[in-house]
Amino acid sequence: MTYRRPEKSSTQILEKIRESLDRLNEKMDVFIEIQKHNPRGGLDQTIPDVLDVMTLLSLPDHLRKTAVSLCKLGQATAEEVAEQTKRARAVESGYLNQLMLMGYVKKERKGRKAYFYVEKEEKE
Amino acid sequence: MGKIVAFHSYKGGTGKTLLSVNLAAIYAKRGKSVCLFDLDFRAPSLHATFATDAPECWLNEYLNGTCDIKRTLIDLSQQHGNGGKFYAGLANPTTEAIRDMSAKDRKWEMRALGRLLSLKNSLLNDMHLDYLIFDTSPGLQYSSINAIVSADVVLVVTSLDTSDIKGTQRMTHELYDLFEKKTGILLNKVLTEALTTESQKRNLYERLHNIHTLPILEVIPCFCDILRAGGTQIFAEEKPDHPFTKTLEKIATKIENF
Numbered sequence: 585m586t587y588r589r590p591e592k593s594s595t596q597i598l599e600k601i602r603e604s605l606d607r608l609n610e611k612m613d614v615f616i617e618i619q620k621h622n623p624r625g626g627l628d629q630t631i632p633d634v635l636d637v638m639t640l641l642s643l644p645d646h647l648r649k650t651a652v653s654l655c656k657l658g659q660a661t662a663e664e665v666a667e668q669t670k671r672a673r674a675v676e677s678g679y680l681n682q683l684m685l686m687g688y689v690k691k692e693r694k695g696r697k698a699y700f701y702v703e704k705e706e707k708e
Numbered sequence: 709m710g711k712i713v714a715f716h717s718y719k720g721g722t723g724k725t726l727l728s729v730n731l732a733a734i735y736a737k738r739g740k741s742v743c744l745f746d747l748d749f750r751a752p753s754l755h756a757t758f759a760t761d762a763p764e765c766w767l768n769e770y771l772n773g774t775c776d777i778k779r780t781l782i783d784l785s786q787q788h789g790n791g792g793k794f795y796a797g798l799a800n801p802t803t804e805a806i807r808d809m810s811a812k813d814r815k816w817e818m819r820a821l822g823r824l825l826s827l828k829n830s831l832l833n834d835m836h837l838d839y840l841i842f843d844t845s846p847g848l849q850y851s852s853i854n855a856i857v858s859a860d861v862v863l864v865v866t867s868l869d870t871s872d873i874k875g876t877q878r879m880t881h882e883l884y885d886l887f888e889k890k891t892g893i894l895l896n897k898v899l900t901e902a903l904t905t906e907s908q909k910r911n912l913y914e915r916l917h918n919i920h921t922l923p924i925l926e927v928i929p930c931f932c933d934i935l936r937a938g939g940t941q942i943f944a945e946e947k948p949d950h951p952f953t954k955t956l957e958k959i960a961t962k963i964e965n966f
Contacts, residue, residue: 648887
């Protein structure tokens with residue numbers, strides 16, 4: 585059986601499937617984190633708060649490290665945060681999503697990538 | 709890349725300003741580009757030390773987001789450079805500005821943290837500064853914790869006063885450890901009688917190691933002539949052979965290799 589290079593349209597379909605899988609993965613990370621920290625389930629922990637230094641002090645160590653890195657980077661993907669913290673991308677993705685659920689960070693999708701940020705930079 | 713060094717203490721009056729000004733002067737003398745920031749917005753003091761005209765912008769305005777950081781910098785290289793570059797950023801000392809800064813909300817403090825963190829890019833990367841030195845306010849308050857989080861190295865100035873020792877111990881566990889900063893202790897204003905013999909010095913260091921879990925960078929004796937000068941002289945510039953300057957030289961080298 586000889587291998588045939590997929591047509592352009594097939595490549596596009598594969599790309600779309602990959603994007604969907606990536607999104608699905610991230611959603612799974614969020615659910616896993618919710619289950620870990622709120623075993624009764626529910627998305628009722630969405631009270632927005634401010635990520636100031638006093639909040640940073642009150643966070644558990646693993647989330648503080650992620651939050652400080654994001655504060656330094658301004659806006660970053662889970663991979664960029666992972667580069668700073670020297671932890672796995674999937675771990676950071678979980679922590680960032682948890683911080684988002686806690687109302688401390690926001691997420692925005694640009695193409696296939698998900699960017700996290702504390703606050704959008706204002707044009708001054 | 710350059711370093712951000714923050715001077716902090718539990719109590720006021722430990723000598724943060726004196727040490728930060730002299731450390732900046734030593735780095736400038738070594739040909740480095742250095743910038744000194746007054747981040748003690750409740751009791752600003754560097755405007756009095758340098759007695760310059762009001763800057764184009766105060767650091768207050770930079771943190772408010774109404775002014776670019778470069779417009780806050782005063783170039784003091786001619787007066788204090790001694791071969792290097794010496795800049796200063798000042799806190800507005802007027803009562804109105806102090807009142808304004810103490811009434812900021814949490815969202816403002818969060819933005820201020822972001823602006824302090826971005827100095828690494830704007831001053832160390834873009835302006836190629838070797839050292840950015842923060843003189844902070846004492847204790848656990850927003851402006852000083854923001855400065856600590858933004859710094860690479862934190863120098864905790866402390867004394868042998870019991871309340872200062874207890875407070876510094878608490879801050880070590882509840883602040884510095886949590887942010888995983890390179891932190892060192894500077895024991896200041898130690899009576900010279902306690903440092904006359906080698907065994908006395910050894911005993912003091914042993915005592916300090918039992919008190920503090922952080923490394924003791926240096927023990928600085930109390931010098932009457934510094935007290936007499938009342939902040940009008942920068943010893944590192946005017947008295948290069950003074951033992952205080954020599955001690956600061958050692959501290960500067962330790963920070964370079966920290």
